[in-house]
Amino acid sequence: MIKKLDKLILSAFIGPLLVTTSVLVFIFLVQFLIMNFDSLIGKNLPITVYLELIFYLSLQMIPQVLPLGFLLAALITYGTLGEFSELTAIKSSGISLLRVIQPVLVLVIVLSGAVILFSNYVLPKTNLQAFSLLYDIKTKKMGFSLKPGSFYYGLPGYAIKANEVDPDGRHLKDVIIYDHSDGSANKKVTVADSGQMYTILSDRYLVLELYSGTNYSEVAEQGGLGQEFVRNKYSKSKIVFSLSSFDLSRTRQELFSGHKFMRNIGQLGHDIDSMQRVKTEAIDNFRSNLLAYYNYISKPIKTADVGRKPSTAILKMVEKQDAGNADDRKYFLYIATNQARNIKSFSAGFAEHYKELSRMSNEYRIEMQKKFTLAVACMVLFLIGAPVGSIIRKGGLGVPVLVGIVFFILYYILSIVGEKWAKEGVVDVYLGLWASNVILLGVALFFLQQARRDASLFDLDFYSSFISKVKGLFGPKAVVAKAPNEASDNETNPQNGGL
Numbered sequence: 001m002i003k004k005l006d007k008l009i010l011s012a013f014i015g016p017l018l019v020t021t022s023v024l025v026f027i028f029l030v031q032f033l034i035m036n037f038d039s040l041i042g043k044n045l046p047i048t049v050y051l052e053l054i055f056y057l058s059l060q061m062i063p064q065v066l067p068l069g070f071l072l073a074a075l076i077t078y079g080t081l082g083e084f085s086e087l088t089a090i091k092s093s094g095i096s097l098l099r100v101i102q103p104v105l106v107l108v109i110v111l112s113g114a115v116i117l118f119s120n121y122v123l124p125k126t127n128l129q130a131f132s133l134l135y136d137i138k139t140k141k142m143g144f145s146l147k148p149g150s151f152y153y154g155l156p157g158y159a160i161k162a163n164e165v166d167p168d169g170r171h172l173k174d175v176i177i178y179d180h181s182d183g184s185a186n187k188k189v190t191v192a193d194s195g196q197m198y199t200i201l202s203d204r205y206l207v208l209e210l211y212s213g214t215n216y217s218e219v220a221e222q223g224g225l226g227q228e229f230v231r232n233k234y235s236k237s238k239i240v241f242s243l244s245s246f247d248l249s250r251t252r253q254e255l256f257s258g259h260k261f262m263r264n265i266g267q268l269g270h271d272i273d274s275m276q277r278v279k280t281e282a283i284d285n286f287r288s289n290l291l292a293y294y295n296y297i298s299k300p301i302k303t304a305d306v307g308r309k310p311s312t313a314i315l316k317m318v319e320k321q322d323a324g325n326a327d328d329r330k331y332f333l334y335i336a337t338n339q340a341r342n343i344k345s346f347s348a349g350f351a352e353h354y355k356e357l358s359r360m361s362n363e364y365r366i367e368m369q370k371k372f373t374l375a376v377a378c379m380v381l382f383l384i385g386a387p388v389g390s391i392i393r394k395g396g397l398g399v400p401v402l403v404g405i406v407f408f409i410l411y412y413i414l415s416i417v418g419e420k421w422a423k424e425g426v427v428d429v430y431l432g433l434w435a436s437n438v439i440l441l442g443v444a445l446f447f448l449q450q451a452r453r454d455a456s457l458f459d460l461d462f463y464s465s466f467i468s469k470v471k472g473l474f475g476p477k478a479v480v481a482k483a484p485n486e487a488s489d490n491e492t493n494p495q496n497g498g499l
Contacts, residue, residue: 010107013074017069060130074386075388079392082389096452131262146160193212210239215232215234388407
């Protein structure tokens with residue numbers, strides 16, 4: 001019976017997990033594409049390039065949405081069991097809530113371990129493919145698009161303008177072309193009354209066919225003593241442009257491989273050690289360079305001052321013990337002031353540099369810890385979703401989704417705040433990254449305890465009954481305290497019928 005029960009609960013959990021995770025990946029993917037819409041559209045790329053980008057982005061988003069997926073799946077699963085009284089029947093047969101949660105918890109632990117492996121081995125390579133492809137798409141030039149009345153500079157070495165462009169984008173009127181392909185200024189100009197453009201050889205070349213126009217050019221005369229202006233009229237002319245500059249050129253992925261998103265745990269640990277050595281060397285260099293600013297300033301020593309330290313003579317002049325050296329005192333004070341300013345400027349520059357080194361080191365440490373905290377967050381949010389679902393006793397995508405969003409927003413806020421504080425060095429990286437899981441674990445244990453007691457925390461009748469009890473505690477006391485005063489008033493006040 002127990003094995004059948006485990007299969008029943010697991011089958012009831014896996015379906016919502018797959019559905020919610022897929023929906024969340026789709027929502028996050030659409031959000032990302034909308035944010036980068038201007039950079040992705042209008043590049044005349046084949047659909048396979050976009051499908052490849054979507055595939056890598058989808059894999060990249062799986063670890064991010066899995067905590068919320070586990071939370072929603074747990075809420076839906078145990079909420080449905082409670083809504084149809086299946087959970088009540090299971091408890092009445094002597095099986096505790098912890099035993100009901102156990103098979104799914106084992107599955108969640110296994111999947112959380114898989115999340116760690118995925119984040120360490122698959123995610124860095126996926127990020128490398130996704131970000132490099134996204135960078136190449138963003139840096140690719142827009143497709144050839146000639147707008148009426150505006151110069152187009154997309155073709156290398158040429159500036160083209162047509163005052164009129166037909167809606168079909170093929171026929172042109174009043175065309176002017178500046179040829180800068182040889183690196184010169186506006187020495188080659190072509191004008192035409194009309195023209196048409198089309199592509200050949202699988203859109204590899206653009207042909208601009210011009211009618212009733214003139215070519216103007218300026219060339220050097222023989223001997224290089226002057227310039228010769230040449231004008232050539234034509235009834236029909238063709239200019240062929242290569243469109244190779246519009247192709248998608250792939251950047252070497254090695255240029256992106258050093259980023260923290262493209263590193264696994266071992267590589268991140270090596271990078272952190274390297275940054276720690278850089279920080280240590282920076283401190284040592286600062287100490288050694290700072291000593292150069294703390295030097296004594298001396299003046300020609302008199303015979304009477306032989307054997308004294310230079311600082312003694314300086315101190316004597318600064319304290320105005322020697323009235324005949326007012327100019328020297330001003331000089332030494334000026335030098336000392338400049339030294340203090342130099343020390344302050346040097347120290348401030350080092351502090352900013354060291355802060356940036358610490359921030360970069362913290363970012364790599366954060367990225368390493370996130371490979372573990374995301375997996376633990378899956379378990380913690382499941383431990384919240386299972387008891388809360390059994391308490392609210394509502395299945396489907398209505399109430400569970402609303403409750404799940406509340407807890408996920410709480411987790412998201414705690415995670416973002418902790419990560420920001422850890423990045424800025426306000427708190428330690430371990431504390432900033434793990435605080436959200438520790439806090440939500442306490443919340444999960446609280447709801448688990450309430451679910452074992454069959455508490456009605458999400459039932460309005462529970463709160464109305466609680467408010468009625470509170471009113472009952474304070475209401476009768478007020479009546480009892482008021483009764484003696486009313487009696488005495490009735491006895492002493494003749495208007496009320498008293499004696």
